[in-house]
Amino acid sequence: MDSISSSASISAPRFRCFDPTNSYSAAANPRSYVANHHPSVLNSTTRDSKGDIGMTTNSDPKIATGPAGYVLEDVPHLSDFIPDLPTYPNPLQENPSYSGVRKYFVNVDDTVAEKIVVHKDSPRGIHFRRAGPRQKVLNLFNPFFLNLCNSGKLHMLLNGPQVYFESDEVHACIVTCGGLCPGLNTVIREIVCGLYHRYGVSRVLGIEGGYRGFYARNTIPLTTKVVNDIHKRGGTILGTSRGGHDTSKIVDSIQDRGINQVYIIGGDGTQKGASVIYEEIKRRGLKVAVAGIPKTIDNDIPVIDKSFGFDTAVEEAQRAINAAHVEAESFENGVGVVKLMGRHSGFIAMYATLASRDVDCCLIPESPFHLEGPGGLFEYMVKRLKENGHMVIVIAEGAGQELLSDSMRTMDQQDASGNKVLQDVGLWISQKIKDHFTKQQKMTINLKYIDPTYMIRAIPSNASDNVYCTLLAHSAIHGAMAGYTGFTVGPVNSRHAYIPFYRVTEKQHKVVITDRMWARLLSSTNQPSFLHPKDVIECQIEDEPHTQLTDEENHTSNNA
Ligand SMILES: Nc1ncnc2c1ncn2[C@@H]1O[C@H](COP(=O)(O)OP(=O)(O)OP(=O)(O)O)[C@@H](O)[C@H]1O
Ligand SMILES: O=P(O)(O)OC[C@H]1O[C@](O)(CO)[C@@H](O)[C@@H]1O
Ligand SMILES: [Mg+2]
Numbered sequence: 001m002d003s004i005s006s007s008a009s010i011s012a013p014r015f016r017c018f019d020p021t022n023s024y025s026a027a028a029n030p031r032s033y034v035a036n037h038h039p040s041v042l043n044s045t046t047r048d049s050k051g052d053i054g055m056t057t058n059s060d061p062k063i064a065t066g067p068a069g070y071v072l073e074d075v076p077h078l079s080d081f082i083p084d085l086p087t088y089p090n091p092l093q094e095n096p097s098y099s100g101v102r103k104y105f106v107n108v109d110d111t112v113a114e115k116i117v118v119h120k121d122s123p124r125g126i127h128f129r130r131a132g133p134r135q136k137v138l139n140l141f142n143p144f145f146l147n148l149c150n151s152g153k154l155h156m157l158l159n160g161p162q163v164y165f166e167s168d169e170v171h172a173c174i175v176t177c178g179g180l181c182p183g184l185n186t187v188i189r190e191i192v193c194g195l196y197h198r199y200g201v202s203r204v205l206g207i208e209g210g211y212r213g214f215y216a217r218n219t220i221p222l223t224t225k226v227v228n229d230i231h232k233r234g235g236t237i238l239g240t241s242r243g244g245h246d247t248s249k250i251v252d253s254i255q256d257r258g259i260n261q262v263y264i265i266g267g268d269g270t271q272k273g274a275s276v277i278y279e280e281i282k283r284r285g286l287k288v289a290v291a292g293i294p295k296t297i298d299n300d301i302p303v304i305d306k307s308f309g310f311d312t313a314v315e316e317a318q319r320a321i322n323a324a325h326v327e328a329e330s331f332e333n334g335v336g337v338v339k340l341m342g343r344h345s346g347f348i349a350m351y352a353t354l355a356s357r358d359v360d361c362c363l364i365p366e367s368p369f370h371l372e373g374p375g376g377l378f379e380y381m382v383k384r385l386k387e388n389g390h391m392v393i394v395i396a397e398g399a400g401q402e403l404l405s406d407s408m409r410t411m412d413q414q415d416a417s418g419n420k421v422l423q424d425v426g427l428w429i430s431q432k433i434k435d436h437f438t439k440q441q442k443m444t445i446n447l448k449y450i451d452p453t454y455m456i457r458a459i460p461s462n463a464s465d466n467v468y469c470t471l472l473a474h475s476a477i478h479g480a481m482a483g484y485t486g487f488t489v490g491p492v493n494s495r496h497a498y499i500p501f502y503r504v505t506e507k508q509h510k511v512v513i514t515d516r517m518w519a520r521l522l523s524s525t526n527q528p529s530f531l532h533p534k535d536v537i538e539c540q541i542e543d544e545p546h547t548q549l550t551d552e553e554n555h556t557s558n559n560a
Helices: 003-009 030-037 143-150 184-199 247-257 268-284 310-330 347-356 377-388 401-408 425-440 453-457 463-481 501-505 516-525 533-542
Strands: 015-017 053-055 062-066 070-074 111-113 125-130 172-176 204-207 219-221 261-266 289-294 334-340 361-363 390-396 446-450 487-492 495-500
Touching (some): 070 495, 111 495, 184 204, 247 268, 261 268, 261 463, 268 289, 268 501, 289 501, 310 347, 310 390, 310 446, 334 425, 334 453, 347 361, 347 390, 347 516, 361 516, 377 390, 377 425, 390 425, 425 446, 463 487, 487 501, 495 501
Parallel strands (some): 070 125, 172 261, 261 289, 289 487, 334 446, 361 390
Antiparallel strands (some): 053 062, 062 070, 111 125, 125 495, 204 219, 487 495
């Protein structure tokens, strides 16, 4: 018996639809809605006495609550704003590759827990809809389905796998935005091949040069033949850009070209852009699914386990660190300085340091440091050079920017997307170190500065990122074919899920320097923490006792 028919045979959950004007309705800010209405703070009059699952009917956000503090932060569905959409049999059930798979389709009720490390009495917490091909797409927020569920006729809805697009009807497009990242071409390839081989879709357009390409550039027809080898190349065959997001021109272009599935690959800025595109499409009532695939070499997107290209970047960074180490140990008082990417988050630097074991000091944006005086970098360098004769420093590009702006009185510059343009901290710190040892220490050092940043970003993805990119692309395709829209896809605690845009754009994922992973790094390099004992106590006081672990504590990049 497959997963869906088994779920049909068990007693169906009873769903309750709430009046959006009552106290369950979503607030303007979805996050404050969850915070204010988290089960732990729901009062008993708003909870269903039978412990049934309750929901809001507002379009955004879609929050369902259940017994034992269960919260589902669902993603929009085309049927939320387009009535009477027809459904079609899912072509996957005829696919010879998948016919032998016993549990290929995901269960309609499957959700993925955001926090898997919980305490005995903590609520079950926030969940996301599990990604994957659906047996039948149920829009639990649709009153028609709710009535059937509540009258125990759920099984009537479960007669065979369904999709919301016919193969011939689909006209998809793919766009890549923001900076480069290893794996972009793999995601493009797997969207094209996945749509063709799994759903029989052959009309896929590539949008050239990022968001502005929708209205200012040509399109590229993408066939399985065109994309066959592209995963072996770095960059993106479509080109990319920053800036140039004009929502109405983009949606006009989508509408004029008859595009009905939009796959948008990019970082936090891109996902914000995707969110407003989705909103405009909904406002116009178009049957167009918008799916975001998160991309960032910096690994700074929250909620998801990690972003594609990150592993490749860490691996490639080893080559630069290794070169710096070889140079440093070959000269008397050799110092190797390696700058790695990481505008606001030091994950590449932290992981590359932990992996390499040749690094004596790792500096990241999240951990302020100082050069002079007791506990400062120079004091540590003198000690280390006396002990070992050489040393390697890894610095993330966003580290110490406040020190640079103090000493260089730099103007605040922004790129076309509004991101702050950073000063070259690697050059700056190299010069500071040279000056210090020449003038203050009267000690000759041999410093070699290596900046491999763009070389790391421009390479093709490694094997594990290639597989990861494939899963991301497939999850996005299954979601769009099933009629979901306005979502970003990504693994949450190793299970792929559909995540509302607002959850991945509301903040950045950062290294938490009071967590265990940073402690591991400090103990592996033996570098000073640069924290005064007072700062540590303040951090601990802010960390008030909680019954459920924080995002950072649950996040695998910060802990294990
Ligand atoms: N708030 C926003 N609303 C709409 N569009 C946005 C917004 N922020 C950024 N964008 C658009 O998203 C695209 C990419 O943004 P950005 O250059 O910040 O890169 P990113 O996606 O964050 O990737 P990276 O990780 O390389 O920085 C740009 O074309 C930009 O115009
Ligand atoms: O030089 P560009 O293309 O603006 O990109 C630089 C930025 O892009 C990233 O690779 C991704 O955000 C950052 O690490 C880096 O600061
Ligand atoms: Mg960004």
